[in-house]
Amino acid sequence: MESALRTLIIDTDPGLDDAHALAMALTPSPKRPAARVDAICTVAGNVGIDAVTANARWLLGAFGEEAARVPVHRGAAGPLAGAWVGAADIHGADGLGEMTRWPVTEVTEHALPAALALVEAARRDPGGITLVALGPLTNIALALRLEPKLPDLLARVVVMGGAVYGRGNLTLNAEFNFGADPAAADLVLAHFPDLTLLTWEATLDHAFTREDFDSFFTGDSPAATSLRHxxxxRYLTDPGYGKRSAYWRADPLAMAVALDPSVVTRAARHRVYVGYGPGSAAHGVTAVDWRDLCSDRPPVTIVQELDHPRLLDLLRI
Incomplete structure (x- = not known):
């Protein structure tokens, strides 16, 4: 395990599995590399920008005093182009399963917008920040337009997004984060050479049993208690959820890759494109230059296999 303390900025749209990913970064564990979270940036995705920003503020407050010191920056309320899409059918109207919340000292929303916060942090600490993107890539695309040197200023970018084999979860062949803002996704993939992509197919290929899943939340930290609730x-409001034969954790897998790159046991480097065309079968589709025929953008690292036992350690709160 690497001992260097990673500085993270997390761009997120909480989101049930986003909550788990945030807890991984914010909760110390002897089996998980420590990280310093510089900021949380929110983006409309699973639910609207007001709800995801409120969720981030509440989750940090619920996760304890250290987490509550992390600033929250409100980001984009919709995609670069086209209509906003959400996932309230999965995450509930409020993004957190409409759970009854207990009072916490919520983190105050910072006045600086997310894209500007990302640019300022990267300029302040060039080469020192790992960006973890768990939602649509709108904020990162906007930050790139504000600061074209952003790819050189960040140490690394880890993105949860894409369906490189066409196994979509938003449409037949588009993954949600890329389908929610394909123009932003394509722009980011065209400019960041040190980008690692944790796809929806990689998520499907690394399923967990009910026993594994429940073991993630058995700790005694405030974050573990919150996640158990x-x-x-979810078990109470969706009886079928507790009867599943397998459980998937997309955003936590991306966070695992960000915290401990050695968890990746197999990956490929290719150029990746995202289609745009509202109403068409190409909208949000991830296209990979598997034969390396193109040269108009840098290749990115596509995660294909993860160390499953190591994942269990990384995902336990």
Whole structure:
């Protein structure tokens, strides 16, 4: 395990599995590399920008005093182009399964917008920040337009997004984060050479049993307690959820890759494109230059296999 302390900026749209990913970065564990979270940036995705920003503020407050010191920056309320799409059918109207929340000292929303916050942090600490993007890539695309040197200023970018084999979860062949803002996704993939992509197919290929899943939230930290309430509420409000034969954790897998790159046991480097065309079958589709025929953008690292036992350690709160 690498001992260097990673500085993270997390761009997110909480989101049930986003909550788990945030807890991984914000909760110390002897089996998980420590990280310093510089900022949380929110983006409209699973639900609208007001709800995801409120969720981030509440989650940080619920996760304890250290987490509550992390600033929250409100980001984009919709995609670069086209209509906003959400996932309230999965995450509930409020994004956290409409669980009854207990009072916490919520983090105050910072006045600086997310894209500007990302640019300022990267300029302040060039080469020192890992960006973890768990939602649509709108904020990162906007930050890139504000600061074209952003790819050189960040140490690394880890993105949860894409369906490189066409196994979509938003449409037949588009993954949600890329389908929610394909123009932003394509722009980011065209400019960041040190980008690692944790796809929807990689998520599907690394399923967890019910026993594994429940073991993630058995700790005694405030974050573990909060996540147990979220999961118990999901079991209560969606009886079929507790009867699944497998459980998937997209955003936590991306966070695992960000915290411990050695968890990746197989990956490929190719150029990746995202289609745009509202109403068409190409909208949000991830296209990979598997034969390396193109040269108009840098290749990115596509995660294909992860160390499953190591994942269990990384995902336990």
């Amino acid at each position: 979220l999961v118990d509420n």
